[in-house]
Amino acid sequence: MMRFESMETFVRVVEAGSITAAADRMGIAKSAVSRRLSELEERLGVQLFRRTTRRMNLTGTGRSLYERCVNILADVAEAEQAVSREHGKLQGHLRVALPLSFGLLQLGPAINAFLQANPGVEFDLDFNDRQVDLLAEGFDLALRIGDLENSSLMARRLARIRSCVCASPEYLQRAGTPRRPEELAHHACLTYSLVPEPRVWRYRNAAGKAGSVRVPSRLQANNxxxxxxAALEGQGIVLQPLFIVHRSLAEGRLLPLLTEYEWPATSAHALYPHxxxxxxxxxxxxxxxxDWFAEADAKQNGMGF
Amino acid sequence: MMRFESMETFVRVVEAGSITAAADRMGIAKSAVSRRLSELEERLGVQLFRRTTRRMNLTGTGRSLYERCVNILADVAEAEQAVSREHGKLQGHLRVALPLSFGLLQLGPAINAFLQANPGVEFDLDFNDRQVDLLAEGFDLALRIGDLENSSLMARRLARIRSCVCASPEYLQRAGTPRRPEELAHHACLTYSLVPEPRVWRYRNAAGKAGSVRVPSRLQANNxxxxxxAALEGQGIVLQPLFIVHRSLAEGRLLPLLTEYEWPATSAHALYPHxxxxxxxxxxxxxxxxDWFAEADAKQNGMGF
DNA sequence: ATTATTGTTCTTATTAACAGAACAATTATT
DNA sequence: AATAATTGTTCTGTTAATAAGAACAATAAT
Known part of the structure; x- marks a missing residue:
């Protein structure tokens, strides 16, 4: 594959108009420039310059290659600068759409840390569980939980999100503890409306076999x-992401149920225009x-990422 | 500038998932891969991987860089392939708009040569002196003579076109030979309608000073x-590009006039969508x-390029 | 707890790149 | 027209960069 040095040399010769001039500007011997050039030509099996031993003219293919090389070198420089630590201070607005609970609980600390690290950056946060149209509404970025529908947006996976089934000790004492998923059909379940089938809970057993149960629900909400x-107050059994319930679980105010089964896992993504x-x-x-979520993951902090 | 090897190594480590695997696939020692990587990180002053001495995970910036690098490497490969001699046989249609006279006289031989060199290529030529809309009418390419108006098209200059003033010996004998541009005002001039001011002929004298003369015309045409x-038949004096009149000049059937003056020079361009x-x-x-016109130019073949 | 694998580091050996001068070819100058 | 100056190429000795290979430390798997 063509090397950047060859490309840069070629470009600079074109722009300087001669090998000698290019060598001077680059501060290397003209013999080196000449060698790089003939090396490149031999590599491609193509003549890049029409030489008259005194003057050099680009051939047609030479001109085509030049245009491409200029673009490529610019891309390289831009990539380098974009990623390099010395990119200067960030500044400007960031208009972000993010889901309510996940946004408040998980993104809050991250955003605070980013704000602190980048004094020039301002956030405009739009907490909303409906799916906004990034392009139409002028968002820079949307954070979403769940499976991605096909779209023209780019996605970066940030975190894995595991869910669990749980209820308060009080409720379990009153209504009994389900031992198998099917038993959920006779419990008061609290269902989340912003999923395709709120009243169908899917799982996998230890052997990896998928199943589902239709649960009754007298209380359904989009939050x-x-x-x-509601679960804390003994209203029934919830199936919710760990990041919402992990604290109550840790404090024993909710008890995990049916832990031999795997409950739906999904991901948090950052979506941005392409x-x-x-x-x-x-x-x-x-x-x-x-990085934030990868580090949180590395710490195995039990929040279920 | 980032080294090309560093970039490729980085990409291949990401894709292989580990340094060892990447080194194996590349057929070099893993120590070399490791070194290139740390070199790159040091260069950028950024951590690209989150290392656990056993597993490697891309950091956020690492992922960003990876995406850019993949694009750049693809561009490089494409540039190389596009320009390289071993690009395989060309094939397909070429829909080209080209001006009448220049097309017939100058492009004809070039197109024939290209057809012969590329058996898989077919031409669809549209000879027309009006300015076609490339994009709207689906042309791949337009060849034009004259100054370019601003447009979204890309242009490649192909040839320089010089013009001259001339008339038949018969006419000159009858009407006299003009010695100064102003005298053209009392001659029968044959004017070309597809220029902004057909009856105003512009020139430069030997000292480089610009002037113009309004010429009378009883015969004006867009060809x-x-x-x-018409000039050959003694109808009057023409100002036309050399590629049209050079043969008659060489054969003495037309005589050049006012040769101490420079008459408008322009260029032939290839225009293509951006x-x-x-x-x-x-x-x-x-x-x-x-290349064709550059070589014709190099031969100094007197056609006025 | 042990084994195998991974990434890093170090030293040696190899390879590739460069500088400098000599040369051939061509344009500018006188 | 002849000379001088400039340009690109080629060659060789030298220098710097790069890779290989082994040893080591750290971690995951058994």
């Missing part, structure tokens, strides 16, 4: 935290979140 | 070859034309 609170080059601050924020 | 023939990557055959044809 996980509300359901969590432009050829992301703006500095958007990219930096996505990278930051990616 | 240079027709005017050329897509990120030109199709193989379009690019190859443009390169071919570029």
């Amino acid at each position: 996980g935290d509300f359901l969590h609170r 432009t050829r080059h992301l703006s500095h601050r958007v990219r930096a924020f996505i990278d930051f979140l990616s | 240079g070859d027709f005017l050329h023939r 897509t990120r990557h030109l199709s193989h055959r379009v690019r190859a044809f443009i390169d071919f034309l570029s």
